[in-house]
Amino acid sequence: MEGITSYAALGDNVERINHSGTMNTYRVMCEDGQGIMTMYELYPGMTLSFNDFVGMTSTKSMFRLKDNAEMLCLNYCREGRIEWDVAKDESLFLGAGDIGIDDHTMHSSDFSFPLKYYRGVTASFEIDVAQKCINKGVLSGFAVNLKNIQSAFCNSSHHKVVKQGVSALDHVFSEIYTAPDSQRETYLRIKLLELLFLLDSLSSSSDAGEDLYLRRSQIEKVHAIQEAITCDLSSAKTLKQLSDEFDFPYVSMQACFKQVYGMSIHSYLVHYRISQASRMLRESDVPIGEIALSVGYVNASKFSSAFKEATGFTPSEFRASASSEI
CATH class of the missing domain: 2.60.120.10 (Jelly Rolls)
Structure with a gap:
């Protein structure tokens, strides 16, 4: 054949x-x-x-x-x-x-x-x-x-x-x-x-x-926005601020970002924060409150709620489960 x-x-x-x-x-x-x-x-x-x-x-x-x-x-x-x-x-x-x-x-x-x-x-x-x-x-x-x-x-x-x-x-x-x-x-x-x-x-x-195609100029702006929102997780820029900073029309910016990454800017940032927090909980002994701050959550209880919604575990439960698997 x-x-x-x-x-x-x-x-x-x-x-x-x-x-x-x-x-x-x-x-x-x-x-x-x-x-x-x-x-x-x-x-x-x-x-x-x-x-x-x-x-x-x-x-x-x-x-x-x-x-x-x-x-x-x-x-x-x-x-x-x-x-x-x-x-x-x-x-x-x-x-x-x-x-x-x-x-x-x-x-x-x-x-x-x-x-x-x-x-x-x-x-x-x-x-x-x-x-x-x-x-x-x-x-x-x-x-x-x-x-x-x-x-x-x-x-x-x-x-x-x-x-x-x-x-x-x-x-x-x-x-x-x-x-x-x-x-x-x-x-x-x-x-x-x-x-x-x-x-x-x-x-x-x-x-x-x-x-369903994007121009290279649109893709480059989307990647720049992704880098901007993930390099400093304590930053709390609004979508309007991102739109102005990158000279990207508000509606187009959100549509193009979703086409590249498969989710909205907000959902991507939450996913990224929880992913980084999960890694730190598995690999370090850093206190949970400090981890919350490092991934952009000033309020520890809001961090705990967001983490549980995403993973099904509280941060402390996740850390305990990860430790038991080692």
Whole structure:
């Protein structure tokens, strides 16, 4: 069976570390860590890849299609967030449950993980080989036209994102991600065909995805705001002050921040404060009152309430639980 390396070069930073039947596992070397891709070659020209990038901020993709090859790709974000540059001054973002649909013609080499982790699945179709399999091979009679799907989703300067909950695609991807170990490859083959059937139906509907891109200037301002609110947790700047300081219209600032980080500025700051406090409670003996102050809570009782709401434990309960696990 023709695998993905027959029509694409994965790049010098990708190394195959395991091979078993139709499954190949690859290590992807990143700037500050490494990722793992586990690929299943399910039908000729059709691949499912489980992607796991944890504890890193970015990676370089050297993926290149070979001459005359055409692809259709579905990128499903299971957890975390992923950002990639798709044009000179624009980037695309996927959050949990989102599905990006593209043909690899507009990818640059830069991928980022705003939350420092990303887990997801990519369904890849080499159009010529896969269509032959559909028309005359083992899937003969399965009435799906990959070219029509590609035209529906990838026919403009902006490729499409199907948001979480908009279609049945995310449900199928969720089932793919939790595939049983027993007869796993058979199960994945069935789900891959289900994806194709749903894509074919979706391509002619009004839910054929959205254009969800940010300009580089917007992204840079969002990253600057993130750095400003996290470098000094005792600072209590209002959204209006941030909008004025970074010359970023109030409504646009909030919308762009949420698109990059998957949550509002307020929610992100609370999450960050609780995360930092959790680390200090686990790793130090600093009094809880001092920890509260260091992460921006002047009132210890408000800190305790916020911490319990986020974690289900009071700070003292969390510290005791962490200590018992050592």
